[in-house]
Amino acid sequence: xKQYTQQNKQLKLxxxxxxISASLxxxxxxxxxxxxxxxxxxxxxxxxxxxxxxxxxNIQDSILNRQVAAVMGQQTHGDSSLHxxxxxxxxxxxxxxxxxxxxxxxxxxxxxxxxxxxxxxxxAAADAIIIGPDAAPADHQVANKVLRLALQExxxxxxxxxxxxxxxxxxxxxEFSTAVVQRFGDIDVRWRPANEAFSLFMYRSRDAAKEDAYxxxxxxxxxxxxxxxxxxxxxxxxxxxxxxxxxxxxxxxRQQNLFVRQKDHFxxxxxxxxxxxxxxxxxxxxxxxxYDALEDPQRAQRYLKMANWEINRLETMISKIMDTTQADHGxxxxxxxxxxxxxxxxxxxxxxxQLLIEAQVSLQLDIREQVAFVKADYTxxxxxxxxxxxxxxxxxxxxxxxxxxxxxxxxxLEVADNGxxxxxxxxVKIFEKFVRIPxxxxxxxxxxxxxxxxxxxxxxxxxxxxxxxxxxxxGAVFSICLPEYSAEDEV
Numbered sequence: 001x002k003q004y005t006q007q008n009k010q011l012k013l014x015x016x017x018x019x020i021s022a023s024l025x026x027x028x029x030x031x032x033x034x035x036x037x038x039x040x041x042x043x044x045x046x047x048x049x050x051x052x053x054x055x056x057x058n059i060q061d062s063i064l065n066r067q068v069a070a071v072m073g074q075q076t077h078g079d080s081s082l083h084x085x086x087x088x089x090x091x092x093x094x095x096x097x098x099x100x101x102x103x104x105x106x107x108x109x110x111x112x113x114x115x116x117x118x119x120x121x122x123x124a125a126a127d128a129i130i131i132g133p134d135a136a137p138a139d140h141q142v143a144n145k146v147l148r149l150a151l152q153e154x155x156x157x158x159x160x161x162x163x164x165x166x167x168x169x170x171x172x173x174x175e176f177s178t179a180v181v182q183r184f185g186d187i188d189v190r191w192r193p194a195n196e197a198f199s200l201f202m203y204r205s206r207d208a209a210k211e212d213a214y215x216x217x218x219x220x221x222x223x224x225x226x227x228x229x230x231x232x233x234x235x236x237x238x239x240x241x242x243x244x245x246x247x248x249x250x251x252x253x254r255q256q257n258l259f260v261r262q263k264d265h266f267x268x269x270x271x272x273x274x275x276x277x278x279x280x281x282x283x284x285x286x287x288x289x290x291y292d293a294l295e296d297p298q299r300a301q302r303y304l305k306m307a308n309w310e311i312n313r314l315e316t317m318i319s320k321i322m323d324t325t326q327a328d329h330g331x332x333x334x335x336x337x338x339x340x341x342x343x344x345x346x347x348x349x350x351x352x353x354q355l356l357i358e359a360q361v362s363l364q365l366d367i368r369e370q371v372a373f374v375k376a377d378y379t380x381x382x383x384x385x386x387x388x389x390x391x392x393x394x395x396x397x398x399x400x401x402x403x404x405x406x407x408x409x410x411x412x413l414e415v416a417d418n419g420x421x422x423x424x425x426x427x428v429k430i431f432e433k434f435v436r437i438p439x440x441x442x443x444x445x446x447x448x449x450x451x452x453x454x455x456x457x458x459x460x461x462x463x464x465x466x467x468x469x470x471x472x473x474x475g476a477v478f479s480i481c482l483p484e485y486s487a488e489d490e491v
Contacts, residue, residue, distance in 0.1 A: 275308035
C-alpha cells in the first residue's frame with residue numbers, strides 16, 4: 001500500500017513539473033512572438049516614413065519647379081529687351097563675336113576677368129561666347145564652368161521667400177495612399193483630427209502646424225500578423241508538440257503504474273486461487289493415507305471427489321490463463337462450425353444449476369428465438385459466455401437474466417444482473433487485462449481480471465462485438481452480437 005502511495009506522489013510531481021514546464025514555454029513563446037510583432041511594427045513604421053518623406057519631397061519639388069517656371073515666364077513676356085547679368089571670372093580666355101539669334105541667352109566677355117549674360121527675346125543682334133584665342137567653337141568643359149558661375153550668380157539674386165511652397169495635402173494623401181497600397185496591400189490611409197488619440201503610424205507634413213490633422217494607417221495589424229505568421233506557426237507547432245509529448249508521457253507513466261498495480265493484484269489473487277486447490281488436494285490425499293480413509297469407502301469417495309473438484313478448478317484456471325496468453329499473441333486457433341446458440345446456453349445453464357441453487361441466485365432465460373445459429377468455435381464461445389455468467393453470479397444481486405433475440409441478420413445474447421453495475425470510470429477499461437473494480441481498495445471477491453478481456457477477444461475473433469449496455473432496473477448488462485449463420489458460411 002505504501003508503494004502505491006509513493007507511486008501516486010511521484011506521478012503527481014511529474015504532472016506538476018510538466019505543467020510548469022509547459023506554462024513557462026508558453027510564456028516564453030508569447031513574449032518572443034510579441035517581440036517579433038514589435039520588430040515588424042517598427043520595420044513597417046520606418047518603411048512607411050520613408051515613403052511619406054519621399055512623396056512629400058517630390059510634391060514640394062514639383063511645386064517649386066512650377067513656381068520658378070512661372071517667374072521666368074513672367075520675365076520673358078514682360079520685357080522684350082536684353083536682360084544683362086554680369087559677374088566676375090578669373091578666366092581671361094573668353095572672347096566675343098557678333099551673332100544673330102532669337103530667344104536665346106548669350107555670354108560674352110569684353111575685358112579680362114569678367115563675363116556678361118544677355119537674355120535676348122527678339123531678333124536683335126547679340127553676342128555669343130567665343131572660347132580660346134583662335135575664336136574656335138565653345139569647348140564643353142569651359143562652357144560648363146561658365147554656366148555654373150552664371151547659375152550661382154542667378155541663385156544669389158533670387159528672392160527665396162518668393163518661392164516658399166506649401167504641400168498640397170490632397171495630392172499628398174492620394175500619392176501616399178497609392179504608394180502604401182501598392183507596397184503593403186490592404187493597409188488604408190485616413191485623415192485623423194489633431195485632438196484624436198496618438199497613433200503609432202502618424203504622419204504630418206513639415207509645413208503643417210501641430211493643430212492640423214494628420215495622416216494615419218488603418219488595417220495594418222492584419223499585415224503585421226501576416227508578417228509574423230511563419231514564426232507564430234512554428235512556435236505554436238513547437239508548443240503543441242511539446243504539450244502532446246508531455247501528455248503522452250504522463251498517460252504512459254500513469255498506465256504503467258496502473259498496470260503494475262493490476263499485475264500485483266493479479267499475482268496476489270492467482271497465488272491464492274492456485275494455493276487453495278493445491279492445499280485442499282493435499283489435505284484429501286493426506287487423509288486418505290494417514291487416517292485409514294481407504295477402509296471407509298464412503299469417506300474415501302468423498303475425499304477423492306473433493307480432490308477431483310479442486311484439480312478440475314485448477315485446470316480451468318490454468319486453461320483460462322493460457323487462452324488469454326494465446327489470444328494476446330494471436331495464436332488462438334478456432335474450430336468454426338454451425339452452433340445453435342439457444343442449445344449452447346441451455347447446456348451451460350444446466351451445468352450451473354447446482355451452483356446457482358447453492359448461491360441462491362435466480363436465473364431467468366428469455367430465449368425469443370429457438371432457431372438461432374452462428375458460426376463459432378463451440379469451446380471458446382462457451383468459455384466466453386461462461387465468463388459473463390460467472391461475473392453475474394459473483395457481482396450480481398441474486399438475480400440474472402439471459403436473453404437471446406435476432407435483429408438485422410445478427411444474433412444477440414445478453415447477460416444481465418441486478419447488482420450495482422459498473423462505475424462510469426471503469427466502463428471503458430473493464431475489458432482490459434487485469435482490470436478489476438476495487439471496493440475501498442479491497443477485492444472482496446477473488447478473481448484474475450482476465451475473464452472479460454478473454455471474452456471480448458473471443459467474440460471479436462468470431463467477427464462479433466461485446467459491449468456494456470445500460471438498462472433500467474438492471475446493473476451490468478453485457479451484450480454479445482454475432483453474425484447469423486448463413487448459406488455462405490457452409491462453403
